[in-house]
Amino acid sequence: MKISNQELTLLKEQAQQVLTKAYAPYSKFRVGAAVLTNEGNIFTGCNVENSSYGLTICAERTAVASAIAHEGGDKMKLRAIVIVSDPEKPCAPCGACRQVLSEFGWEAMVFFQGKDHKIMELTVAELLPEAFEFTI
Numbered sequence: 001m002k003i004s005n006q007e008l009t010l011l012k013e014q015a016q017q018v019l020t021k022a023y024a025p026y027s028k029f030r031v032g033a034a035v036l037t038n039e040g041n042i043f044t045g046c047n048v049e050n051s052s053y054g055l056t057i058c059a060e061r062t063a064v065a066s067a068i069a070h071e072g073g074d075k076m077k078l079r080a081i082v083i084v085s086d087p088e089k090p091c092a093p094c095g096a097c098r099q100v101l102s103e104f105g106w107e108a109m110v111f112f113q114g115k116d117h118k119i120m121e122l123t124v125a126e127l128l129p130e131a132f133e134f135t136i
């Protein structure tokens with residue numbers, strides 16, 4: 001189902017709000033993310049860095065984790081995610097986050113700022129073609 005302008009505005013507002021909560025003392029690059037689930041709920045997340053740099057968690061993944069904690073991992077499906085950061089810099093979701101998003105919504109819309117201030121609107125499937133899937 002297409003994301004309405006009203007939903008998009010709400011997602012942007014929430015992502016912008018949670019960005020202020022980011023813990024980014026090392027990179028100083030704050031990121032906020034807001035996901036919209038199939039249930040119609042919005043959950044947010046911010047990046048959480050660590051002095052052991054590799055343990056850093058991106059905003060997208062903390063937002064997904066929050067959605068699962070509230071709706072349950074077996075039910076939660078993503079409809080959309082908005083990612084915001086420094087308006088002067090692009091912030092596309094990293095490869096690890098694309099893989100995590102793919103687990104919960106192939107057709108989910110992903111909104112972020114690309115290069116040259118371009119607002120990008122792509123599905124998870126477009127962002128991660130030929131993704132790994134584990135079938136039992």
Ligand code: THU
Nearest residue numbers: 027029031047058059092093094
């Ligand atoms: N970061 C995110 O939160 N999301 C992304 O999609 C890209 C990168 C964070 C991780 C780290 O705290 C900072 O941005 C710089 O890499």
